[in-house]
Amino acid sequence: MILRILALLALAYALGFAAYSVALGKPAPADSRETQAIVVLTGGSGRIEQAVERLEQGKASRLLIAGTDPSVREVDLAERLGGKEKLLECCITLGSESVDTRSNAEEAKAWLEAEGFDEVRLVTSDWHMRRAAFEFRRALGEDTYIVYDAVDTDPGFRTLFVEYNKYVLRRLGLLLGI
Structure with a gap:
């Protein structure tokens, strides 16, 4: 069960990164x-x-x-x-x-x-x-x-990856009250 949850979270993260990478600001x-x-x-x-x-x-x-x-x-x-x-x-x-x-x-x-x-x-x-x-x-x-x-x-992959992680961590931090 834990493995399935982790796999689901990894999939959500990867799909989120893909969506983030193709939907940049205009x-x-x-x-x-x-x-x-x-x-x-x-x-x-x-x-x-x-x-x-x-x-x-x-x-x-x-x-x-x-x-x-x-x-x-x-x-x-x-x-x-x-x-x-x-x-x-x-x-x-x-x-x-x-x-x-x-x-x-x-x-x-x-x-x-x-x-x-x-x-x-x-x-x-x-x-x-x-x-x-x-x-x-x-x-x-x-x-x-x-x-x-x-x-x-x-932007290169590294720039997108770092920025996506900053965005996700900021949202998670607020969600957790940090």
């Missing part, structure tokens, strides 16, 4: 709703660039870069973005309070509340979007409108 449609703000999570290539592009397209009026290393300065970001100093001055906030996805959501929540925003576009990598969306929905609640805008990547 970029928001071009005609997606505009929001008051954008929050981009650091840690993956193309994320900041896509968020700034959405800001320039008028998809939102403000941008929080959550999880910025405290040593990063606005001048460093201006150099990376190639002459977009005006956006930095008016519209981009560097957030360095968070160190992981859960604290990214908490940092974003505090910033959104301080700014009086209840609509946000979340930008992160396609392979990271499911866990980020889960954490943001938990932190922000149902009253905040969220547009999910994933950055297309080509």
Whole structure:
């Protein structure tokens, strides 16, 4: 009986991983709703660039870069973005309070509340979007409108496997009250 239960759990895990791997986050449609703000999570290539592009397209009026290393300065970001100093001055906030996805959501929540925003576009990598969306929905609640805008990547097996396990463990931890 125990062997059957373990086999069933292994099968559920494998099927879950397969479903996770083929149903990665997608970029928001071009005609997606505009929001008051954008929050981009650091840690993956193309994320900041896509968020700034959405800001320039008028998809939102403000941008929080959550999880910025405290040593990063606005001048460093201006150099990376190639002459977009005006956006930095008016519209981009560097957030360095968070160190992981859960604290990214908490940092974003505090910033959104301080700014009086209840609509946000979340930008992160396609392979990271499911866990980020889960954490943001938990932190922000149902009253905040969220547009999910994933950055297309080509993740390898290891990236997907690690991220799937983080997602599953986080869900299990909450289920068990940890």
